[in-house]
Amino acid sequence: MSFVEYSELIQEGDVVIIFLGHDSMMPVKVQSGAQTQTRYGVIRHSSDLIGQRFGSKVTCSKGGWVYVLHPTPELWTVNLPHRTQILYTTDIANITLMLDLKPGSVVCESGTGSGSLSHSILRTIAPTGHLHTVEFHAQRAEKAIQEFKEHKVSHLVTVRNQDVCAEGFGITGVADAVFLDIPSPWEAVTHAKRALKRKGGRLCSFSPCIEQVQRTCEALLNHGFEEICTLEVLLRVHDVRSVTLPLPDFGPEEDCTNSTQMASDLSQEEVPNTGNTSVICKTATPPREMAGHTGYLTFATKPRD
Amino acid sequence: MSFVEYSELIQEGDVVIIFLGHDSMMPVKVQSGAQTQTRYGVIRHSSDLIGQRFGSKVTCSKGGWVYVLHPTPELWTVNLPHRTQILYTTDIANITLMLDLKPGSVVCESGTGSGSLSHSILRTIAPTGHLHTVEFHAQRAEKAIQEFKEHKVSHLVTVRNQDVCAEGFGITGVADAVFLDIPSPWEAVTHAKRALKRKGGRLCSFSPCIEQVQRTCEALLNHGFEEICTLEVLLRVHDVRSVTLPLPDFGPEEDCTNSTQMASDLSQEEVPNTGNTSVICKTATPPREMAGHTGYLTFATKPRD
Amino acid sequence: MAECVNDSDAESAINYGDYVVLKRGDVFKSVQVENKKKVIFEKQWFFLDNAVGQLYGTMFEIEAGGSLKPKAVKRAGDSLDSKEAGQDNRHIVDDGRSQKLTRDDIETLKEQGLKGQEIVQQLIDNSTTFKDKTEFAQAKYIKKKKKKYESDITVLKPSTRLLAMMYHGREPGKICHLRYDTLAQILTLGNIHAGSKIIVFETCAGLVLGSVMERMGGFGSVIQMYPGGGPTRAGMESFGFPSHFHETLHEFPLCKVNALLAGTLDLSEKDTDSQANGSRIGGSDSSQETSGVSEEKNSEPQSMEVSVDPQEEMKRAEREKLREQRAQEKKVKMEEKRKKLASAAALLEGRNADGLVIASRFHPCPVLMGLLKFVAPSRPFVVYCQYREPLIECYTKLREQGGAISLRLTDSWLRHYQVLPNRTHPVLLMSGGGGYLLSGTTVATDAAKARNQHKSEEPAAKRLKLDEISSSCDSSAKAISVV
Amino acid sequence: MAECVNDSDAESAINYGDYVVLKRGDVFKSVQVENKKKVIFEKQWFFLDNAVGQLYGTMFEIEAGGSLKPKAVKRAGDSLDSKEAGQDNRHIVDDGRSQKLTRDDIETLKEQGLKGQEIVQQLIDNSTTFKDKTEFAQAKYIKKKKKKYESDITVLKPSTRLLAMMYHGREPGKICHLRYDTLAQILTLGNIHAGSKIIVFETCAGLVLGSVMERMGGFGSVIQMYPGGGPTRAGMESFGFPSHFHETLHEFPLCKVNALLAGTLDLSEKDTDSQANGSRIGGSDSSQETSGVSEEKNSEPQSMEVSVDPQEEMKRAEREKLREQRAQEKKVKMEEKRKKLASAAALLEGRNADGLVIASRFHPCPVLMGLLKFVAPSRPFVVYCQYREPLIECYTKLREQGGAISLRLTDSWLRHYQVLPNRTHPVLLMSGGGGYLLSGTTVATDAAKARNQHKSEEPAAKRLKLDEISSSCDSSAKAISVV
Structure with missing residues (x-):
């Protein structure tokens, strides 16, 4: 298992995602002899996981069962231990596309945070690219290094524990793309410019507040960035369900009205052999509440020097 | 005809809306002897309009036909002569509800602009309320007065031609609600407060730019307004249409696969007696482009003095 | 006239019997002010008696x-400017400083005049874990925090805005998840205003009915169509309208729509009744059929014993008297009911309603097609449905059938903003959806177009006939034409 | 390693034969650079020859x-601050001053470093009539203004971003109205990355195929499933991938899916063919059946005359030779085709693909149910559809059938912002919709669950069988198991 390559079978040391049911998962590090407690009972790593195929069903001690999944950056994003606020898949997807990331891209990121975006970047730029990620907070940087090792992607990433606004990314002229998720992105624009290749590259800054966006756009313009573009993406999940709609009873049908007739036409269309009292309709409904904002994404192009 | 009361029949002097087809309308002032040219030919007011029932079909000289509609504030909004940018029905609806408008409400508005919102306010506060509308621009104020007269609502409205930021609304302590659609709403907050009743009232400010919202909210807070709340509403129109979805051809069906069988199950559900090649699906699609922003609506409550 | 201050404080004092809206933070509750009645609101209980005599809007x-x-009224007016740029949530996190606002921070915010809701937003912004919670957990978090920092209760006069927000926030299921901005669209697109005649069919607890009545201001008439046992009006009652508003409200059962349309609605007893010949009524089985709601079922067991015990005899006489009294009461009620039915029928029969509003859990398509017949040409109608598919069907049916133009199927998107110096952004949680609307304008139905229709035979002739009827009935809304 | 600059300008020079993207304002066009070829872009025509040798990104x-x-490269860097607060569109209107920016204003804006697009936004903001135009007229207005103020052309290296925005802006119908942010979701939710084996079925002009290949970087394999006549690849070609990328691309016709699943796919000639015994191929009718696309139809009329004219004889000999040559060519092509089919079949037959992407105008439900069988357990799949209803059907079917978890039906909402001092607001026009996605993760199908299914008899056994097969075939992706 690695976050940049699929494996067929579960091995010692792998991180697997235990799927317990709708929106309920947990990450587990596989160690022979170890056990994991779930609400369906105990999973014994040696007998239940090691050697099993990813995606298979594992029966727990209480008779319940779970699926064991191969980790992906997307599964990691919803399962990772939170050290900070994290970026979610909808924003990550757009960042990846709008930064033109692909295998071989050299990318700078700050801050590393909980590594949600980092894993996704690494997946995309492997096997020939490199990620330079800068994290101000020492313990977080340390933890990220450790995670990257466990996830078998450490050969693709350099973690630096420094203040990006003061010290930059620690590289010059090698990056295809720079991503900023810091409180004062405008203070890091010069460093971002320096990190990008002479022939140019792309930049993205993520900020929750519009004032941050305003100051960042101004700094980008002042530093010669082009195609400055701010956007926002919201995901809406739809629940698929069947709903029952009662039909109105307009009373006994008289010869010169056609309203009930209409109603029965309808029910014929939808519930052939039932009484005229209701129709069932397959529909999709949005959740009562959803994420209404994560942050603004500002993109820009550094032109050739 | 009046904008605050329905009539059955078209009369001399009425404003009627000629409905020419999907999203194509024009307002006409009915005058005996007059004619109106449409793409379907001429409409003769004396014979084709006066005495006809609102909502009836009128055949034009070229044989085409149109519907003649009773004016409503909503039809007026999409048909009025533009002297400024105007407010549209989606925002108007929310302004009306969030300002607690109803028959009897006393409302202040600035600027009058093209009168789109004014007509809607007048409809709602009639027959016992009053609108005090302030317009900086003399010709626009004059035109509004004239329109209100023609629309038989002038008894419900006072138009003032003055600068609301400098001179206020010209009234004190009588308003239930104040609406601001001006470039610097923060400069009118004191005047708004003065116009509102001692027992309190509601305020709304419409601004396209977030910087205007920020300054307005600050001013509202500084002047003791409460429940300050900024929101944005976007309307999405869905086109209802039938779409044809081809079914894939997986080749001749073999005994141990069920994919084509699946496809035929499907087509049975949806096009009973047709070949297996496609299904028709009734759906609603959003337009390719829609209004992505009109303005931010900021609401606030003036508490009791 | 402009300076005439019609703003007496007397009219805005809280009284016993008033329907009021309690506000705590942005949570609302509608109650009637009653003597020594315990009110439970957001897990706190209290009595409203001390509020009586106080002014509306008091905290x-x-x-x-x-x-x-x-x-005590606190003079607000402190600016929020003291918070500096860059001191937003991200900064707090990335500095490695305290990842949450401290208790002191919150006190500072409070002193700066931040309302409870804003403090909660601050807490959210500064919680490193908030965004990572599930939606459910987020909502719970907000609720918990709100409870803590918003404990004062304000008593407000009810309005559509407050009640719509209350229902949407607390019991969206009761109002078919109708969001307040969607209700706003309904009222505006429906051109609801004083003096018009509006047909309302809703299963939104009476909220839609009440909001229509508020916009009518006691002028004109509202005919509430109702399904099954009777109209739901709790939401309407919560508006606390003055009594003359109620005189403008009529009701008509859906199950008599066909009879009304066919002209076979049985109202013949109406005139005879009023001429005191009431004996047939109580016993008639047909009356029960027409009554719609039979509120009172005689719970007294009908004794079949024959006895000569004088006490028994007295009891029996008493029972007999009671029964007759009940029958009389029932008769009066039935009579009232019939009168109400007749007046609603009279309003509908003109087929000249000025608007139609539908917002229900029923399939909107048959409802719309049935009720649209009562609307005059050149009038707006609005249909709300929580789901999209049924309105697609309505749209298709209307297009086929004609009689309506400017059809629009819409939904709307609503987002609130936090506006604070250097921390301005959309609120992190938003409503997933506000339901769908189909709106349009009626026009005179047309024989030529009907002839080109799918179902070719009878509808054309039928519609023409209906059309003629409705034209001929226009000016006779009061007269009940018995066909 | 960090300071090693791998940024030679040589690799980024424009060459003949390159696929490039032309940019003017925010309008894009994809073209191949050819000698003296006239290019028409936004109603202007020109030749790209002078661009050859210049660097990518040159204007x-x-x-x-x-x-x-x-x-000449202009040093940007002027701030926009010179525009004052309050000087927004509303102000200009209400002051009664000029209701549009003057020509001078525009020049000033230009000097301030505003790009054409921003100037257009300014014009919009300052046009009193813009908001009042119909949506169509608004779009037209923008286009007209853009043409005027954005006339320079930049030559760019193609990328998914540019091509996705180009197609969405210019020819959304060709890509089933797939919006770029939705494509972004597809690629991420599909976990598309180097080294994996991805099945793609699309009718989006090859854009989705190309974007998947870009993310694979020439490592791994892509199997393009295609309907009817052959795969569409114009969009993929526009990426201008190096030739080794093309070696990772395989194709397989949908119409052979059943045969492949049944194990009756006729590839028997494959081995014999490669051993030079090719005579049977050209004549065999079955080959035509298996060929899918028969690109070349012999247009030469087969002469049936018998003649002894020596010239005729020579001609005939020549014709014969030509015919044989053609037959030989055809044979080679058929052979290539068969090899390609065999290699695609071999990749599929392992039933261990690492992902499945569907984005087509076909009904997604049968496509998904058919192709999902080729995907290994614990792998993501993503289905795009312009409409909602077909994906609801997919969702329901998958729930019934099992074998997939974490099903999510989503759409997304995208809005761009104008960020300018004191004039920050969302862009006035936005896309109405970006289409719908159904995504999920495959899992091993399970006999127990299958037994509880609606269709009770055979599917359980069948699925179990398929499952066993796919398990036993995992490590033998190269071997073709003929059942």
């Missing part, structure tokens, strides 16, 4: 024993 | 005769 604290005490 | 002016001239 109260809850004291020991559940009595309310008016709070 | 050109069009000179007389349609030749391009590189523009």
Whole structure:
């Protein structure tokens, strides 16, 4: 298992995602002899996981069962231990596309945070690219290094524990793309410019507040960035369900009205052999509440020097 | 005809809306002897309009036909002569509800602009309320007065031609609600407060730019307004249409696969007696482009003095 | 006239019997002010008696024993500017400083005049874990925090805005998840205003009915169509309308729509009744059929024993008297009911309603097609449905059938903003959806177009006939034409 | 390693044969650079020859005769602060001052470093009539203004971003109205990355295929499933991938899916063919059946005359030779085709694909149910559809059938912002919708669950069988198991 390559079978040391049911998962590090407690009972790593195929069903001690999944950056994003606020898949997807990331891209990121975006970047730029990620907070940087090792992607990433606004990314002229998720992105624009290749590259800054966006756009313009573009993406999940709609009873049908007739036409269309009292309709409904904002994404192009 | 009361029949002097087809309308002032040219030919007011029932079909000289509609504030909004940018029905609806408008409400508005919102306010506060509308621009104020007269609502409205930021609304302590659609709403907050009743009232400010919202909210807070709340509403129109979805051809069906069988199950559900090649699906699609922003609506409550 | 201040404080004092809206933070509750009645709101209980005589809009604290005490009015007016740029949530996180606002921070915010809701937003912004919670957990978090920092209760006069927000926030299921901005669209697109005649069919607890009545201001008439046992009006009652508003409200059962349309609605007893010949009514089985709601079922067991015991005899006489009294009462009620039915029928029969509003859990398509017949040409109609598919069907059916133009199927998207210096952004949680609307304008139905229709035979002739009827009935809304 | 600059300018020079993206304002066009080829872009025509040898990212002016001239690089860097607060569109309107920016204003804006697009936004903001135009008229207005103020052309290296925005802006119908942010979701939710084996079925002009290949970087394999006549690849070609990328691309016709699943796919000639015994191929009718696309139809009329004219004889001999040559060519092509089919079949037959992407105008439900069988357990799949209803059906079917978890039906909402001092607001026009996605993760199908299914008899056994097969075939992706 690695976050940049699929494996067929579960091995010692792998991180697997235990799927317990709708929106309920947990990450587990596989160690022979170890056990994991779930609400369906105990999973014994040696007998239940090691050697099993990813995606298979594992029966727990209480008779319940779970699926064991191969980790992906997307599964990691919803399962990772939170050290900070994290970026979610909808924003990550757009960042990846709008930064033109692909295998071989050299990318700078700050801050590393909980590594949600980092894993996704690494997946995309492997096997020939490199990620330079800068994290101000020492313990977080340390933890990220450790995670990257466990996830078998450490050969693709350099973690630096420094203040990006003061010290930059620690590289010059090698990056295809720079991503900023810091409180004062405008203070890091010069460093971002320096990190990008002479022939140019792309930049993205993520900020929750519009004032941050305003100051960042101004700094980008002042530093010669082009195609400055701010956007926002919201995901809406739809629940698929069947709903029952009662039909109105307009009373006994008289010869010169056609309203009930209409109603029965309808029910014929939808519930052939039932009484005229209701129709069932397959529909999709949005959740009562959803994420209404994560942050603004500002993109820009550094032109050739 | 009046904008605050329905009539059955078209009369001399009425404003009627000629409905020419999907999203194509024009307002006409009915005058005996007059004619109106449409793409379907001429409409003769004396014979084709006066005495006809609102909502009836009128055949034009070229044989085409149109519907003649009773004016409503909503039809007026999409048909009025533009002297400024105007407010549209989606925002108007929310302004009306969030300002607690109803028959009897006393409302202040600035600027009058093209009168789109004014007509809607007048409809709602009639027959016992009053609108005090302030317009900086003399010709626009004059035109509004004239329109209100023609629309038989002038008894419900006072138009003032003055600068609301400098001179206020010209009234004190009588308003239930104040609406601001001006470039610097923060400069009118004191005047708004003065116009509102001692027992309190509601305020709304419409601004396209977030910087205007920020300054307005600050001013509202500084002047003791409460429940300050900024929101944005976007309307999405869905086109209802039938779409044809081809079914894939997986080749001749073999005994141990069920994919084509699946496809035929499907087509049975949806096009009973047709070949297996496609299904028709009734759906609603959003337009390719829609209004992505009109303005931010900021609401606030003036508490009791 | 402009300076005439019609703003007496008398009219805005809270009284016993008033329907009021309690506000705490942005949570609302509608109650009637009653003597020594315990009110439970957001897990706190108290009595409203001390609020009586106070002015609407007053804020109260809850004291020991559940009595309310008016709070001293605090002069707001402090600016929020003191918070510096860059001091937003991200910064706090990335500095490696405290990842949450401290208790002191919150006190500072409070002193700066931040309202409870804003403090909660601050807490959210500064919680590193908030965004990572599930939606459910987020909502719970907000609720918990709100409870803590928003404890004062304000007593407000009800309005569509407050009640619509209350229902949407607390019991969206009761109002078919109709969001307040969607209700706003309904009222505006429906051109609801004083003096018009509006047909309303809703299963939104009476909220839609009440909001229509508010916009009518007691002028004109509202005909509430109702399904099954009777109209739901709790939401409407919560508006606390003056009594003359109620005189403008009529009701008509859906199950008599066909009879009304066919001209076979049985109202013949109406005139005879009023001429005192009431004996047939109580016993007639047909009356029960027409009554719609039979509120009272005689619970008294009908004794079949024959006895000569004088006490028994007295009891029997008494029972007999009671029964007759009941029958008489019932007769009067039935009579009232019939009168109401007749007046609603008279309003509908003109087929000249000025608008139609539908917002129900029923399939909107048959409802719309049935009720649209009562609307005059050149009038707006609005249909709300929580789901999209049924309105697609309505749209298709209307297009086929004609009689309506400017059809629009819409939904709307609503987002609130936090506006604070250097921390301006959309609120993190938003409503997933506000339901769908189909709106349009009626026009005179047309024989030529009907002839080109799918179903070719009878509808054309039929529609023409209906059309003629409705034209001929226009000016005779009061007369009940018995066909 | 960190300071090693792998940024040679040589690799980023424009060459003949390159696929490039032309940019003017925010309008894009994809073209191949060819010798003296006239290119028409936004109603202007020119030749790209002068661009050859220049670096990617260079901006050109069009000179007389349609030749391009590189523009001098202008140092940007002026702040926009000079516009004052309050000087927004509303103010201009209400002051009664000029209701539009004057020509001078525009020049000033230009000097301030505003790009064409921003100037257009300014014009919009300052047009009193813009908001009042219909949506169509608004779009037209923008386009007209853009043409006027954005005339320079930049030559860019193609990328998913540019091509996705290009197709969405210019020819959304060709890509089933797939919006770029939705494509972004597809690629991420599909976990598309180097080294994996991805099945793609699309009718989006090859854009989705190309974007998947870009993310694979020439590592791993892509199997394009295609309907009818053959795969569409124009969009993929526009990426201008190096040739080794093309070696990772395989194709397989949908119409052979059943045969492949049944194990009856006729590839028997494959081995014999490669051993030079090719005579049977050309004549065999079955080959035509298996070929899918028969690109070349012999247009030469087969002469049936018998003649002894020596010239005729020579001609005939020549014709014969030509015919044989053609047959030989055809044979080679058929052979290539068969090899390609065999290699695609081999990749599929392992039933261990690492992902499945569907984005087509076909009903997604049968496509998904058919192709999901080729995907290994614990792998993501993503289905795009412009409409909602077909994906609801997919969702329901998958729930019934099992074998997939974490099903999510989503759409997304995208809005761009104008960020300018004191004039920050969302862009006035936005896309109405970006289409719908159904995504999920495959899991091993399970006998127990299958037994509880609606269709009770065979599917359980069948699925179990398929499952066993796919397990036993995992490590033998190269071997073709003929059942």
